[in-house]
Amino acid sequence: MNRKKHWYDYLWIWSILYFTLGFFNILFAWLGMIDFLLPMLLAIFGGNKFFCNHLCGRGQLFTVLGKTCKCSRQKPAPGWLSSKWFRYGFLIFFLTMFGNILYQTYLVYGGAASLREVVKLFWTFRVPWDWAYTAGTTADWVAQFSFGFYSLMLTSTLIGLIVMLLYRPRTWCSFCPMGSMTQLICKLKHHNQMPE
Amino acid sequence: MASKRYAQVNRERCVSCGACTHECPRDAIHVWKGCFALVDSDLCVGCGRCQRTCPANCIDMKEREAAV
Ligand code: SF4
Ligand code: SF4
Ligand code: SF4
16 A cells, blocks of 8 residues: 555566567567566575566556556456466466467477568467568577567457456456466465465 | 454465555555465454455455454
């Protein structure tokens, strides 16, 4: 509430900055790996969700837009959205899609496929994004991964914004793959010391 | 004087996102080791802010037992 603000309470700005940078130069997409690795490292070695609880710019962005800017209906989401089978199902789907990005990157690396300068939204719609990359700036596979990863980040943020509008600001967090994965790690780590 | 109601988290459904912890005026709700949120019922004033913000809708308001 009226607690002292920390520097990390402003990380929602990072979230906006990330997509802006990637809009102009797709190679910045790689920076998103921080949002992938940091929560995992904190969960594996720290046994906590400090990332979700304090550092995640995306979760903060949904709070800023949904709560502070009132862009949310503030209605409870349907229960299945935060049910275990949906959360873990979505996690598996997400990891499969991430695996596919790695595979596409590998194909380009090996010369079996050529670089595609597109951002794919909702795993379906191809949006030309060729202004964000000048061919030859880096190895093609580095750029291919950028396009794939940026697509994944943008798609998940768009889904998050939709459920923020429809339900509560941080509804995305109830089925976010990173959130599910880090919680799972914490539960495995602490399973024999649960309180009460 | 303790409030009539207090918050209780359904641990099975909590996704440990921490949204509730940022809402509580009494700092009465915390995420326990990344697993689920826990309410300190002695501190809780039953305002229901955490309940209204929880994206998994997994917080219930309970009536306190009559004073002993
Ligand atoms: S659940 Fe996902 S979006 Fe929400 S705070 Fe955690 S990592 Fe960020
Ligand atoms: S807001 Fe809900 S789901 Fe998130 S930590 Fe609190 S009780 Fe759990
Ligand atoms: S009901 Fe109010 S005082 Fe109690 S834990 Fe929730 S936000 Fe805090």
